[in-house]
Amino acid sequence: MITREICQRLDAEDALAELRDAFTLNDGEIYLDGNSLGPVSREARxxxxxxxxxxxxxxxxxxxxxxxxxxxxxxxxxxxxxxxxxxxxxxxxxxxxxxxxxxxxxxxxxxxxxxxxxxxxxxxxxxxxxxxxxxxxxxxxxxxxxxxxxxxxxxxxxxxxxxxxxxxxxxxxxxxxxxxxxxxxxxxxxxxxxxxxxxxxxxxxxxxxxxxxxxxxxxxxxxxxxxxxxxxxxxxxxxxxxxxxxxxxxxxxxxxxxxxxxxxxxxxxxxxxxxxxxxxxxxxxxxxxxxxxRTSMTALRAKSLALTDLFIDLVNEKLAGVFEVVTPLDHDRRGSQVSLRHGEAYGVVQALIAQGVIGDFRAPDVARFGFAPLYVRFVDVYDAVDRLVDVMSAERYRDPKFRVRNAVT
Ligand SMILES: Cc1ncc(COP(=O)(O)O)c(C=O)c1O
CATH class of the missing domain: 3.40.640.10 (Type I PLP-dependent aspartate aminotransferase-like (Major domain))
Structure with a gap:
């Protein structure tokens, strides 16, 4: 079983962990949409x-x-x-x-x-x-x-x-x-x-x-x-x-x-x-x-794969049979995102955003999560899946307010 403590240990041992400080991120929010828009860095500002x-x-x-x-x-x-x-x-x-x-x-x-x-x-x-x-x-x-x-x-x-x-x-x-x-x-x-x-x-x-x-x-x-x-x-x-x-x-x-x-x-x-x-x-x-x-693409790739592996493992462990993982499991065929297929993917993403986990939806049925190794932590992955479990078990995605299609998904 993967625990939060294991994820905290992974963060403590992560040589790239300090790079997160280069960015301005909202407290308490887990940003898994850097594959759509990356966050602002202090140096960019x-x-x-x-x-x-x-x-x-x-x-x-x-x-x-x-x-x-x-x-x-x-x-x-x-x-x-x-x-x-x-x-x-x-x-x-x-x-x-x-x-x-x-x-x-x-x-x-x-x-x-x-x-x-x-x-x-x-x-x-x-x-x-x-x-x-x-x-x-x-x-x-x-x-x-x-x-x-x-x-x-x-x-x-x-x-x-x-x-x-x-x-x-x-x-x-x-x-x-x-x-x-x-x-x-x-x-x-x-x-x-x-x-x-x-x-x-x-x-x-x-x-x-x-x-x-x-x-x-x-x-x-x-x-x-x-x-x-x-x-x-x-x-x-x-x-x-x-x-x-x-x-x-x-x-x-x-x-x-x-x-x-x-x-x-x-x-x-x-x-x-x-x-x-x-x-x-x-x-x-x-x-x-x-x-x-301050790093190399080799180091970033190693962390990206570890993050996406962790996300997939947690989804399989805690949400077996709920989603279809459409991203290849084979490392050579995987980018830095994981996509989950579900008939209610739009509502799932909206309910997750309401809980502070920012992902996005791509029609017709995919919830997308980007794992940018510069600033995403292992513990973020753990907490994101925890909130996803809550969204699914309490069926929060069924709330009518999460079914209203925004112009940008
Ligand atoms: C794969 C791919 N190609 C092209 C584009 C379009 O880019 P732009 O809006 O900069 O023209 C996007 C935008 O997200 C994209 O994801």
Whole structure:
């Protein structure tokens, strides 16, 4: 039997425990939704105030020449370290859906005699919408095949220009085989684009070893960059100067302040800049990234797996047969979240939130719990399951007030 004392001991022995102090968290609340929006860190707050009170207030427009302009590539390199990229391969800019549009548009031009994009029917909807929209506007007929990802190998052939997949499934928390799938896609001469929204800062990634062509991810989940934080784009070095940004803007020009009529792409990843960087938002992300320098993705992964294992074990022990654990038990196939299926999942999540355990619901029937190893404690996992047991045994989810669907779930 797993006891609270065992969990307290795990926290006492946890080398990462002190990192929790980097964040501002509500007393008594258990935050298991960092896979949707990470919490604010003290350093993020400090950097934002520094930009407001010192840089913007006093340096005004001079700020652009005093470091602001380099923020997207500087932060890109820091995010790059978390995904195994080389210097100069990552840029922080835009938002994730927007970056996927850019990459899909660019990639189609690199395979002009192929007409199929493959993606996954379980993909995040925004990816599906934007891929369809870009394909519809392509300069030649392009078909988007939305397949069951288990059939991917069967669907791969020399009609396929590009495959786009989300590495960790937002609903189930399943992690796909980054290197294996990328290899299979390359074997038919197609290009591979990964969405790392639920992977970056949550699972170790090595885009260089896996030979990934392109990727993008967001800044507001496990990276804790703040609501609507800028996203990041990864373009493998071999494609620099080859893959064209289909949405060019002045700051991706080789000489932006010459104000030339014709576009000429800047060298390297800078070509993927379209617009003026959002300096206040970048300051928050920069502060948030500080904490990652105090640990490693290997250490974070070990704790994340221990937390998710503990949650699954406790659910099986105390709530046997109540939920279906839809997240894979196999460590190699698990992100940093656990999803529980239940016909009343919406009400269950609402009742839990009322008890101070913050998770979320994903239609039609999944309660999602994110375990961010930077700040979630083992004892939090224990207490969260304790409150879940109460919600289920007292059937609190049946309360009509927990059945009213909010606009954001
Ligand atoms: C897997 C995945 N892809 C794309 C997005 C969309 O990101 P954005 O709103 O930054 O465009 C999300 C948002 O949560 C996501 O989870």
């Amino acid at each position: 400090r950097r934002v105030l520094e930009v407001l009170d010192q840089q913007w207030a006093h340096r005004l427009v001079r700020g652009w020449g005093e470091g602001w302009m380099a923020q997207p590539t500087r932060l890109g390199n820091r995010v790059g370290q978390l995904i195994g990229a080389r210097e100069g391969e990552v840029l922080v800019a835009d938002t994730l859906t927007f970056l996927i549009a850019k990459l899909v548009g660019g990639a189609l031009d690199l395979r002009p005699d192929r007409h199929v994009i493959l993606t996954d029917r379980a993909n995040f909807h925004s990816d599906l919408y934007i891929i369809e929209a870009v394909a519809r506007r392509a300069s030649r007929p392009v078909t988007v095949k939305v397949i069951d990802r288990d059939n991917l190998e069967r669907e791969l052939n020399d009609d396929v220009a590009l495959v786009e997949l989300t590495h960790v499934d937002f609903r189930t928390g399943e992690a796909l085989d980054l290197a294996g799938i990328t290899r299979a896609v390359h074997e038919v001469g197609a290009l591979m684009l990964w969405d790392f929204a639920h992977s970056t800062g949550a699972v170790p990634l090595d885009v260089t070893a896996a030979n990934v062509d392109f990727a993008a991810g967001c800044g507001y989940k496990y990276l804790n960059g703040g609501p609507g934080a800028p996203a990041f784009i990864y373009v493998r070095q071999e494609f620099h100067g080859v893959l064209e940004n289909p949405l060019p803007g002045w700051l991706g020009h080789a000489r932006p302040f010459e104000f030339e009529l014709a576009y000429e792409a800047a060298p390297g990843i800078q070509a993927w800049v379209t617009s003026s960087p959002s300096i206040i938002a970048l300051a928050a992300l920069e502060g948030a990234l500080e904490v990652f320098a």
